[in-house]
Amino acid sequence: MNTQAHLPSLVNAKNILNDPSSSGFTVLETLVIIIIVGILAAVGIPNWMTFVATRRLNTAQNEVYHAMRQAQTQATKDKLTWQASFREQNGIVQWAVHPATVNPSNANWNNLDANVRLDSETNFQASLSSVQEVRFDYRGNAKDLGRITLSSKSGGKAKRCVIVSTILGAMRTAKEHTRADDAKYCY
Structure with missing residues (x-):
């Protein structure tokens, strides 16, 4: 085996490792990349x-809608008046059927996402314990007309509503x- 034949390639590899122009990114290149990433993060x-x-x-809107539908379905199934109730307890919006x-x-109360709140546009009748109530009679007809409006605690203009619009119990969803x-704004 001839070790002399491999010697030039080892010398070239050693020279490449010691050459400062091929040792990686420069400080300027690194700073440009950091600035670009910072701008993209600030925008995104x-x-x-x-x-x-x-x-x-x-x-949260889907949960509220399904809670109301569940109350309506149970009312027709059991031939009794059922209701979907909504409240804010310790900063958390909760629902029960x-x-x-x-x-x-x-x-039995269930929590919505902690970042969601009942908006002031909510206009169902509130009981003495400030529980918003949506009642359905034994035929599934709505005893209360109105809307549950949800908005984000972090602000912004986004709102989501669930609206009981007819006494026959027709419900729909809406956004701002x-x-x-x-x-x-949510109608």
């Missing part, structure tokens, strides 16, 4: 936070509008 993070807040509102004869404080209608 607020958009990402808005996206996350909107997703949370959409999820139960017969109207059950005191809401004894109901850019113009108010009778001082309401």
